[in-house]
Amino acid sequence: MRRLPFDEPVVKGREQPEQLLVGGCWRRVEDVVDHWRETGRWWAGESPRDFFLVEAKRRAFIVSKGPDGWQIERLID
Secondary structure, three states: OEEOOOOOOOEEOOOOOOEEEEOOEEEEOOEEEEEEEEOOOHHHOOOOEEEEEEEEOOEEEEEEEEOOEEEEEEEEO
8 A cells, every 4th residue: 555645635525435536537436345434533633534445447545534625545556
């Protein structure tokens, strides 16, 4: 796995991810393989984040959504 640094919103979707912007191209999320919630360090004021393991164009990604919006966390290669 490797972390992908992005400064702009690169995930579209309301409740779960629907599209990812990777390499300048939008990829449709074909399958949500798993979903989980991490509470974060609540004692330090962190908010919970929802994580999704998704497949898009034969690649797997972990994306997350929190109060600050969507993020692509990792590409699983």
